[in-house]
Amino acid sequence: MGHSQAEKAQSRERILKEAADQIRDGGLESVSVGKLMKSVNLTHGGFYGHFASRADLLAQALRQALSDGVRRSAAREKSARSRGLAGFVNDYLSSSHRDSRSTGCAVSALVSDVGRADAQSRAVMSGSIEDYIAAARRHLGDNDDARAMLAVSAMVGALALSRVIIDPARSDDLLSSVREQLVALKGPNERALSGNRDET
Numbered sequence: 193m194g195h196s197q198a199e200k201a202q203s204r205e206r207i208l209k210e211a212a213d214q215i216r217d218g219g220l221e222s223v224s225v226g227k228l229m230k231s232v233n234l235t236h237g238g239f240y241g242h243f244a245s246r247a248d249l250l251a252q253a254l255r256q257a258l259s260d261g262v263r264r265s266a267a268r269e270k271s272a273r274s275r276g277l278a279g280f281v282n283d284y285l286s287s288s289h290r291d292s293r294s295t296g297c298a299v300s301a302l303v304s305d306v307g308r309a310d311a312q313s314r315a316v317m318s319g320s321i322e323d324y325i326a327a328a329r330r331h332l333g334d335n336d337d338a339r340a341m342l343a344v345s346a347m348v349g350a351l352a353l354s355r356v357i358i359d360p361a362r363s364d365d366l367l368s369s370v371r372e373q374l375v376a377l378k379g380p381n382e383r384a385l386s387g388n389r390d391e392t
Contacts (some may be wrong), residue, residue: 204242206232211253211259217294220305257298258320280331283376284347285367290354300351
């Protein structure tokens, strides 16, 4: 790769990283192309050398945000796997995850925004939702797709709702209640949650 092509690739990565951080924290509509380019010390006119349109940028930034979330959760997922469904649910529905929207799961942070977005962005998130459903099936210990979809829907929904509730104690109650109900879905080889209500 030539020097100019390498610089272009680096610039594109800087734009994507900044856009991913912005959308996870403020939603898809928080991204202004002019302000974004200025924030990474590039000209507005140079934007179209990297992306076909703002919609293209948003879809790519969403993919970046989702990928970042996967990387950040990889260690937790490895640890949770040994603790089965209880570990999977506890790690996701924790107060620390609730309080870290800008670095946590991009699905729960952006699901409402993406539901109103174009087909390109919805397709990007659809893949991540399917990955979560597959992970839930593994942790449930069976191939019951309906139970896995129920678990993922409850987890994403509970995390999103917990961020809305102003009273911290009530928000914690919501997370705790949903955790308990989901652990009751355990598969035949899954042991019950051992009394630890929030492990993070």
